Amino acid sequence: xxxxxxxxxxxxxxxxxxxxxxxxxxxxxxxxxxxxxxxxxxxxxxxxxxxxxxxxxxxxxxxxxxxxxxxxxxxxxxxxxxxxxxxxxxxxxxxxxxxxxxxxxxxxxxxxxxxxxxxxxxxxxxxxxxxxxxxxxxxxxxxxxxxxxxxxxxxxxxxxxxxxxxxxxxxxxxxxxxxxxxxxxxxxxxxxxxxxxxxxxxxxxxxxxxxxxxxxxxxxxxxxxxxxxxxxxxxxxxxxxxxxxxxxxxxxxxxxxxxxxxxxxxxxxxxxxxxxxxxxxxxxxxxxxxxxxxxxxxxxxxxxxxxxxxxxxxxxxxxxxxxxxxxxxxxxxxxxxxxxxxxxxxxxxxxxxxxxxxxxxxxxxxxxxxxxxxxxxxxxxxxxxxxxxxxxxxxxxxxxxxxxxxxxxxxxxxxxxxxxxxxxxxxxxxxxxxxxxxxxxxxxxxxx
Amino acid sequence: xxxxxxxxxxxxxxxxxxxxxxxxxxxxxxxxxxxxxxxxxxxxxxxxxxxxxxxxxxxxxxxxxxxxxxxxxxxxxxxxxxxxxxxxxxxxxxxxxxxxxxxxxxxxxxxxxxxxxxxxxxxxxxxxxxxxxxxxxxxxxxxxxxxxxxxxxxxxxxxxxxxxxxxxxxxxxxxxxxxxxxxxxxxxxxxxxxxxxxxxxxxxxxxxxxxxxxxxxxxxxxxxxxxxxxxxxxxxxxxxxxxxxxxxxxxxxxxxxxxxxxxxxxxxxxxxxxxxxxxxxxxxxxxxxxxxxxxxxxxxxxxxxxxxxxxxxxxxxxxxxxxxxxxxxxxxxxxxxxxxxxxxxxxxxxxxxxxxxxxxxxxxxxxxxxxxxxxxxxxxxxxxxxxxxxxxxxxxxxxxxxxxxxxxxxxxxxxxxxxxxxxxxxxxxxxxxxxxxxxxxxxxxxxx
Numbered sequence: 001x002x003x004x005x006x007x008x009x010x011x012x013x014x015x016x017x018x019x020x021x022x023x024x025x026x027x028x029x030x031x032x033x034x035x036x037x038x039x040x041x042x043x044x045x046x047x048x049x050x051x052x053x054x055x056x057x058x059x060x061x062x063x064x065x066x067x068x069x070x071x072x073x074x075x076x077x078x079x080x081x082x083x084x085x086x087x088x089x090x091x092x093x094x095x096x097x098x099x100x101x102x103x104x105x106x107x108x109x110x111x112x113x114x115x116x117x118x119x120x121x122x123x124x125x126x127x128x129x130x131x132x133x134x135x136x137x138x139x140x141x142x143x144x145x146x147x148x149x150x151x152x153x154x155x156x157x158x159x160x161x162x163x164x165x166x167x168x169x170x171x172x173x174x175x176x177x178x179x180x181x182x183x184x185x186x187x188x189x190x191x192x193x194x195x196x197x198x199x200x201x202x203x204x205x206x207x208x209x210x211x212x213x214x215x216x217x218x219x220x221x222x223x224x225x226x227x228x229x230x231x232x233x234x235x236x237x238x239x240x241x242x243x244x245x246x247x248x249x250x251x252x253x254x255x256x257x258x259x260x261x262x263x264x265x266x267x268x269x270x271x272x273x274x275x276x277x278x279x280x281x282x283x284x285x286x287x288x289x290x291x292x293x294x295x296x297x298x299x300x301x302x303x304x305x306x307x308x309x310x311x312x313x314x315x316x317x318x319x320x321x322x323x324x325x326x327x328x329x330x331x332x333x334x335x336x337x338x339x340x341x342x343x344x345x346x347x348x349x350x351x352x353x354x355x356x357x358x359x360x361x362x363x364x365x366x367x368x369x370x371x372x373x374x375x376x377x378x379x380x381x382x383x384x385x386x387x388x389x390x391x392x393x394x395x396x397x398x399x400x401x402x403x404x405x406x407x408x409x410x411x412x413x414x415x416x417x418x419x420x421x422x423x424x425x426x427x428x429x430x431x432x433x434x435x436x437x438x439x440x441x442x443x444x445x446x447x448x
Numbered sequence: 449x450x451x452x453x454x455x456x457x458x459x460x461x462x463x464x465x466x467x468x469x470x471x472x473x474x475x476x477x478x479x480x481x482x483x484x485x486x487x488x489x490x491x492x493x494x495x496x497x498x499x500x501x502x503x504x505x506x507x508x509x510x511x512x513x514x515x516x517x518x519x520x521x522x523x524x525x526x527x528x529x530x531x532x533x534x535x536x537x538x539x540x541x542x543x544x545x546x547x548x549x550x551x552x553x554x555x556x557x558x559x560x561x562x563x564x565x566x567x568x569x570x571x572x573x574x575x576x577x578x579x580x581x582x583x584x585x586x587x588x589x590x591x592x593x594x595x596x597x598x599x600x601x602x603x604x605x606x607x608x609x610x611x612x613x614x615x616x617x618x619x620x621x622x623x624x625x626x627x628x629x630x631x632x633x634x635x636x637x638x639x640x641x642x643x644x645x646x647x648x649x650x651x652x653x654x655x656x657x658x659x660x661x662x663x664x665x666x667x668x669x670x671x672x673x674x675x676x677x678x679x680x681x682x683x684x685x686x687x688x689x690x691x692x693x694x695x696x697x698x699x700x701x702x703x704x705x706x707x708x709x710x711x712x713x714x715x716x717x718x719x720x721x722x723x724x725x726x727x728x729x730x731x732x733x734x735x736x737x738x739x740x741x742x743x744x745x746x747x748x749x750x751x752x753x754x755x756x757x758x759x760x761x762x763x764x765x766x767x768x769x770x771x772x773x774x775x776x777x778x779x780x781x782x783x784x785x786x787x788x789x790x791x792x793x794x795x796x797x798x799x800x801x802x803x804x805x806x807x808x809x810x811x812x813x814x815x816x817x818x819x820x821x822x823x824x825x826x827x828x829x830x831x832x833x834x835x836x837x838x839x840x841x842x843x844x845x846x847x848x849x850x851x852x853x854x855x856x857x858x859x860x861x862x863x864x865x866x867x868x869x870x871x872x873x874x875x876x877x878x879x880x881x882x883x884x885x886x887x888x889x890x891x892x893x894x895x896x
Contacts, residue, residue, distance in 0.1 A: 056504060057686035059615075159693040166610040167507075167625065177615065177689035238505035241625035245607040245699040245877070251692055252872075424700075429693070 019385055019395050020212040024219060026228040027200030031385050031395070032215045033207035035378050041112050041208030042378050044104040045119050046386040048203070049196035051176075052098040052169040052319070053234050060140065060176015061192045063096040064184050067136050069103065070094075074125040078132060081118055088114065098170055099319045100390045106379060109209045113218055120222035123197055124229075126190075133186040141182065144175050152253035153260055156431045160264050163247045163427040167238040170321055198229035203389050207382035237320060240266070243425035250430045258308075260431040261328040261336050263343070267314065267420045269322035271392040278316045279404045280412040281324065281420065285314040286363040287355050287413075288347070289326060295355075296326075296346050306334040306342055319391040324420060336430045351417040354410055368402045467833055467843050468660040472667060474676040475648030479833050479843070480663045481655035483826050489560050489656030490826050492552035493567050494834040496651070497644035499624075500546040500617040500767070501682050508588065508624020509640045511544040512632050515584050517551065518542075522573040526580060529566055536562065546618055547767045548838045554827060557657045561666055568670035571645055572677075574638075581634040589630065592623050600701035601708055604879045608712050611695045611875040615686040618769055646677035651837050655830035685768060688714070691873035698878045706756075708879040709776040709784050711791070715762065715868045717770035719840040726764045727852045728860040729772065729868065733762040734811040735803050735861075736795070737774060743803075744774075744794050754782040754790055767839040772868060784878045799865040802858055816850045 020032045051062045072078040085092040090107030105115050148154040158173050165171030175181070204223060206215045243266055270278040289296045289312025300307040312326040330339045374380045388398040468480045499510045520526040533540040538555030553563050596602040606621050613619030623629070652671060654663045691714055718726040737744045737760025748755040760774040778787045822828045836846040 056617075057615075057684050059686075155692055159695075162614040163611055163695060166619065167505075169504075171614065179687060179689060236505045238507075239627060241627060244603055245697040247607075247611060248696040248698075249693040250696075 019399070021395055022212070022216065024199065024224045026224060026226060028219070028223050028226075029203045029389070030215060030219055031203065031205045031389065032210065032212045033205070033381055033385060034209075034211060035207055035381070036209050039109045039209050040106060040378070041109050041206055041210055042104060042106050042382045043112060043115050043119070044102055044205040044382050044386050045123070046203040046205060046390045047101045047197060048099075048201050048390050049101055049192075049234065050097050050099040051172065051174040052237055053196065054169065054172075054176075054192070055235065057180060058184065058188055058192075059172045060174075060181040061184055061188050062101055063175055064137065064140055064181070065189045065192050066094050066096045066101050066103075067140060068128060068133065068189050069122055069126065071132050071136070072127045072129070073121050074127060075121060076118065078129075081122065084118065085115065090115070096174055098174060099317075100387065102386060102390075104379075104382070112206070112210065113221075116218050116222045120226060123199065123202070123223070124226055126193060128186050128189060130186050133189060137181065137184060140175070141178065144178055144181060148173070148175065149178065150255070152251060152256040152431055155253070156251045156260065156262060156429050159249050159251060160262055160427050160429045163249055163429075164264050164266055164323070165321075166241055168240050168320060169237060170318060194231070196232060196234070198232045199223055199226045200228045200230075201232045203386060205382050205386045205389075207378045207385075239320065243422075246423040247427045248429070249427065250432065252432045252434065254433055256431050256433040258329050259336050259433060260429075261326075261330070261339050261343070262427075262429040262431075263326040263340075264427050264429075265324040265420055265422065266425040267316075267322040267324050269318040269320065269391070270316045270388075270397075271319055272321065273316070276404065276408060276412055277416050277419075278314075278322065279401075280408050280416040281314040281322070282316060282367065283360060283363045283405065283408055284350075284355075284413045284417060285312050285324060286366065287359045288312060288350055295350065295359075296343060299346060300328070300339070300342050304342070305331055307331055307339050310339075310343065317387060317391065336432070340428065347417075347421050351414070351421055354414045354417075357410060360408070360410055360413065364405055364408070367405050371402050371405075467847070469843055470660070470664065472647065472672045474672060474674060476667070476671050476674075477651040477837070478663060478667055479651065479653045479837065480658065480660045481653070481826075481829055481833060482657075482659060483655055483829070484657050487557045487657045488554060488826070489557050489654055489658055490552060490554050490830045491560060491563050491567070492550055492653040492830050492834050493571070494651040494653060494838045495549045495645060496547075496649050496838050497549055497640075497682065498545050498547040499620065499622040500685055501644065502617065502620075502624075502640070503683065505628060506632065506636055506640075507620045508622075508629040509632055509636050510549055511623055512585065512588055512629070513637045513640050514542050514544045514549050514551075515588060516576060516581065516637050517570055517574065519580050519584070520575045520577070521569050522575060523569060524566065526577075529570065532566065533563065538563070544622055546622060547765075548835065550834060550838075552827075552830070560654070560658065561669075564666050564670045568674060571647065571650070571671070572674055574641060576634050576637060578634050581637065585629065585632060588623070589626065592626055592629060596621070596623065597626065598703070600699060600704040600879055603701070604699050604708065604710060604877050607697050607699060608710055608875050608877045611697055611877075612712050612714055612771070613769075614689055616688050616768060617685055618766060642679070644680060644682070646680045647671055647674045648676045648678075649680045651834060653830045653834045653837075655826045655833075687768065691870075694871040695875040696877070697875065698880065700880045700882065702881055704879050704881040706777050707784050707881060708877075709774075709778070709787050709791070710875075710877040710879075711774040711788075712875050712877075713772040713868055713870065714873040715764075715770040715772050717766040717768065717839070718764045718836075718845075719767055720769065721764070724852065724856060724860055725864050725867075726762075726770065727849075728856050728864040729762040729770070730764060730815065731808060731811045731853065731856055732803075732861045732865060733760050733772060734814065735807045736760060736798055743798065744791060747794060748776070748787070748790055752790070753779055755779055755787050758787075758791065765835060765839065784880070788876065795865075795869050799862070799869055802862045805858060808856070808858055808861065812853055812856070815853050819850050 021030060023029050054061050070081055082092055085105050088107060088111045090105050090111060092105040094103045103119060107115055162171045267281060268277060288294055296310045300310050308329045308331045310328040314324050316322040326343060328339050330336055385398055469478060471477050502509050518529055530540055533553050536555055536559045538553050538559060540553040542551045551567060555563055610619045715729060716725060736742055744758045748758045756777045756779045758776040762772050764770040774791060776787050778784055833846055
């Protein structure tokens with residue numbers, strides 16, 4: 001990100017968006033996205049820290065801290081933050097990803113000063129009581145139990161990531177491994193907080209019925225008063241060694257309602273890819289596997305009926321890596337092996353013969369239309385900037401994305417297909433409701 | 449380890465060994481193993497630090513530092529250490545494992561004072577010149593290229609470990625990933641050195657023609673003069689989340705001379721296992737897969753001739769985890785799939801029916817005979833103590849091992865087989881000289 005002391009105004013390529021950005025003296029970046037259709041604002045603080053920045057053995061601490069940020073500060077009681085936002089007629093929430101921890105509120109324009117004051121307060125004045133930390137840890141353990149441990153498909157997803165990444169922390173789940181969550185302490189949370197929460201590690205994004213000048217004035221009265229913290233430092237994230245060997249894994253879980261096939265390929269992200277590659281991957285996956293008009297869906301679900309669902313997408317928002325993901329459920333009477341072979345054949349055909357100009361144009365139209373349509377949603381728009389900036393994109397990257405999508409050519413799709421549909425860089429996963437031998441026997445009608 | 453200030457003498461259960469141990473005032477542990485058959489000594493310093501203690505992204509730094517320990521110190525020139533040992537008629541070497549870095553010399557008894565003086569010197573007085581560090585890094589890169597990157601079977605081994613361990617650093621190779629070795633700096637080496645090399649993080653093992661009193665006197669004049677360093681601290685190693693999904697991987701490498709099958713199961717180590725489990729695993733693997741009289745070898749190589757080699761062992765010397773490893777090469781005309789199915793059938797038979805009392809007795813006799821036989825080798829004996837102590841065993845554990853082996857019963861073998869031959873905790877790897885489709889076609893006589 002190239003945010004200097006002065007105001008930089010970039011012309012949006014589409015959708016009438018014009019973000020304005022500046023930096024406070026303490027190093028906090030500010031982005032303002034005017035939207036004057038209604039007297040409301042979306043206020044977000046994005047910290048440049050996520051689960052991938054956790055120290056070894058402390059998985060889950062980023063997300064745990066996100067929960068604890070709703071407890072007491074020097075001047076607020078535990079829970080007061082959200083109660084105040086609600087009383088003022090607003091909504092608030094937060095989320096943690098591998099790269100980002102973000103806090104946001106949607107609220108009437110005239111309430112923005114209150115929200116900014118409270119958000120600035122909890123940036124460095126959190127007060128954690130031991131008892132509350134332990135109670136919240138139980139909440140998170142329950143969250144993990146219900147979302148992951150009781151969900152075979154979520155377990156499969158964790159195993160896929162762990163197998164895909166040999167070194168990089170994207171292989172560790174955001175919520176954390178249960179045995180490590182169970183050991184997280186108040187001290188761990190405070191150490192993580194002190195190391196990463198500071199104005200010079202944060203981006204303020206305000207979208208809505210305000211001007212840059214309004215936000216600057218309010219920021220000077222709140223965030224700008226927090227001293228810069230030069231002790232903020234991320235762990236250097238290890239990068240991946242070569243991907244040499246195709247990996248497979250099989251999870252047998254009787255709680256699974258249906259067998260599931262997954263394939264993940266390691267890929268670059270928008271932040272790490274060569275120019276145009278991420279855009280080409282987005283378009284390629286849209287054509288091949290996204291939605292009921294995609295190639296794989298039409299062939300495997302509609303025509304051949306060997307799958308009850310097939311989908312795929314390119315996940316390009318990571319700081320260091322992206323992923324290409326395929327997902328499928330075989331129809332009754334068909335096996336995971338059949339489905340996998342059919343998907344592989346579809347991908348091989350596509351890599352050999354490419355896609356048509358008409359398919360490419362339609363995919364571009366859909367993406368660009370979505371981009372414009374989503375720009376209408378204030379919260380989506382604010383997220384687009386926050387997410388992009390925090391992983392290293394510039395405002396220009398974010399606003400000229402439709403242009404970059406338009407530039408992609410048929411050959412680019414062929415090239416990224418050849419480069420990234422590489423079985424050596426992949427993990428293939430099967431979720432089976434029962435052991436393979438029985439499953440096969442049933443599928444083929446043999447006696448078990 | 450329970451080494452106190454006073455001398456502790458433990459009675460060996462076998463082999464006439466009697467180690468004596470004490471601790472210096474600065475926290476350095478000392479073990480003396482008398483062996484008066486010849487006027488020579490084996491002198492070893494074991495640091496309680498290995499590759500598994502490396503910071504994220506710095507893989508290889510433990511081994512790199514081990515190389516650099518032969519460079520200059522405050523009073524010695526680069527290379528002088530080894531030259532001096534050689535001039536005195538001795539041999540010296542060093543090695544790095546996941547848990548341990550050890551330096552050792554074998555030398556005439558009367559030269560021991562010189563060696564101890566030099567070894568004490570390099571414990572804290574290493575002087576690293578930037579140029580030498582870079583040159584040595586090239587040496588290590590070449591070591592990795594020749595030992596690993598040009599050796600498909602070694603690459604397979606790395607991939608197996610990376611897939612087996614989702615969190616614990618045993619999944620990272622000791623020598624380091626090439627892209628991380630290439631970035632290691634003088635500062636990285638010095639930081640690791642200062643954090644881990646200190647008398648209170650080391651064990652001195654001297655075997656040979658000396659008494660405890662001799663060694664104590666010499667140690668007081670050398671190691672005891674180095675101040676204790678309370679900044680020594682290991683990173684807390686992350687432990688493994690549950691092993692949910694059987695993993696497989698396939699490495700295709702045309703440089704491979706023959707196809708190779710491997711299976712690794714995660715298991716506890718001697719240090720982390722419940723009482724008797726590690727001993728039972730050692731005996732079980734000896735019976736099932738070690739050497740030409742083992743069950744799998746007799747069945748698959750001698751009788752059915754579907755494999756040209758099959759072997760397996762239990763690796764129980766890690767601090768936190770052990771591994772059960774199987775390895776096999778199919779005979780010409782047989783496939784990896786056939787070999788795997790045959791090994792799985794052999795393991796299932798054994799788990800269901802156990803082994804015979806005669807097999808167990810023979811395995812015990814072999815282990816105990818080896819233990820006694822190896823006790824005759826001064827260097828092997830010194831290593832046994834060093835390795836055991838550094839991963840958390842006591843002198844008593846080490847000396848009473850034959851007793852523990854004797855105690856194992858048939859039921860113990862069945863129990864550990866049922867517990868640890870669990871496909872969910874395993875990785876299965878295939879190394880193929882060519883892609884699977886061709887290989888299968890050839891094996892079945894189809895046209896490709």
